[in-house]
């Protein structure tokens with residue numbers, strides 16, 4: 001390893017500086033963070049192989065920090081220390097993924113020994129997946145991955161809007177990462193130290209949703225045995241994430257609209273208005289404009305919610321992100337399941353890159369987990385993929401028009417080639433069929449006929465359809 005990077009996380013400046021000086025002397029490149037939050041913000045930029053952290057820190061305790069760090073970057077080795085530890089705490093730490101725990105005060109020679117053991121462990125585990133392409137730091141944004149133009153534009157937008165209090169509406173198919181985007185907005189905002197409270201309108205029965213959102217007073221309905229705070233109040237000072245907003249019934253939409261307008265709410269059974277200070281982030285996988293047209297969603301609420309619209313493209317419209325996701329997920333599940341998959345060969349990678357992923361990133365993540373667990377070690381190849389991939393005849397690539405070893409079905413290959421070019425033209429023209437027809441040197445009517453015959457219109461994304 002050319003350069004060993006270590007980060008020390010402690011709110012106590014003098015400990016931070018002593019450790020830092022000592023390790024720099026031993027030729028480590030040392031970075032400092034004054035607490036867990038600060039460390040998470042610096043992690044992708046500094047890219048340490050090892051993190052040393054105190055457990056008692058303001059804003060975010062050490063255990064929570066380790067969990068979040070490991071979720072983001074499971075390969076980083078963590079050494080934790082504290083003056084107040086007991087057996088259960090040590091067990092929790094190890095469960096959260098810490099490599100070693102030291103009681104404070106500790107000798108610097110003990111620290112040095114554990115750092116060098118930790119680095120050795122890092123090298124061993126990373127040699128287990130050397131063949132997995134390295135993901136460069138620019139492909140990470142908060143807890144998200146992506147380096148396609150479309151995702152980079154979304155990351156930029158998130159950064160721009162995070163600090164304002166403007167309401168955000170995130171739209172995208174299921175599994176595209178809407179919740180991750182909502183969390184990234186909260187984590188980058190000035191509200192990050194307050195709660196991020198998600199609530200899913202589809203998962204809560206209609207009759208309970210109002211009380212879940214706004215709270216209720218004792219005795220306001222059967223079963224209301226005590227006053228209860230709603231999610232809006234739990235999110236006070238922070239952000240509320242109204243997931244699957246398209247599922248909310250019209251009656252409740254009216255109440256929500258009033259809260260959005262007045263920033264005041266009335267718990268069920270109370271006549272007292274309460275002021276709230278909450279940033280609202282909503283999400284849906286439905287086309288809200290269509291619901292508005294069908295009178296199933298209030299138009300005024302739609303406009304209130306979509307002050308800043310963010311449309312996450314489906315995975316098939318950002319295929320260049322697929323290899324990055326695959327690498328990251330192999331790494332993640334190798335560590336989580338103690339497996340040693342070294343990588344994936346090109347025929348298998350090609351197949352995964354040409355598949356349409358109706359379940360988007362979630363479907364890809366689940367598939368990689370399944371492949372890592374079932375195969376356990378070695379390199380994932382075409383034969384390891386589930387049957388639906390085996391039957392795909394997708395081996396025609398623009399730049400590689402060679403006949404595959406086992407031959408192919410010419411008619412399906414040609415038809416699939418045609419589909420892909422049509423979809424690409426539609427993506428390029430943002431769904432504008434006239435422009436797409438020009439790109440393909442076809443008459444518009446011929447393109448429309450083909451779309452109908454091949455049933456391709458259903459595969460277009462929310463963004464392309466609404467364009």
Ligand SMILES: Nc1ncnc2c1ncn2[C@@H]1O[C@H](COP(=O)(O)OP(=O)(O)OP(=O)(O)O)[C@@H](O)[C@H]1O
Pocket residue numbers: 143144145146172173174175176177178179180181285361362365
């Ligand atoms: N850019 C990304 N980087 C890393 N992981 C991602 C990304 N996008 C999605 N995922 C992963 O895919 C899964 C689905 O993401 P998420 O729950 O945010 O999607 P969603 O759009 O809210 O889906 P749904 O509409 O079904 O609720 C999660 O496991 C998430 O970690």
Ligand SMILES: [Mg+2]
Pocket residue numbers: 178179243
């Ligand atoms: Mg979701």
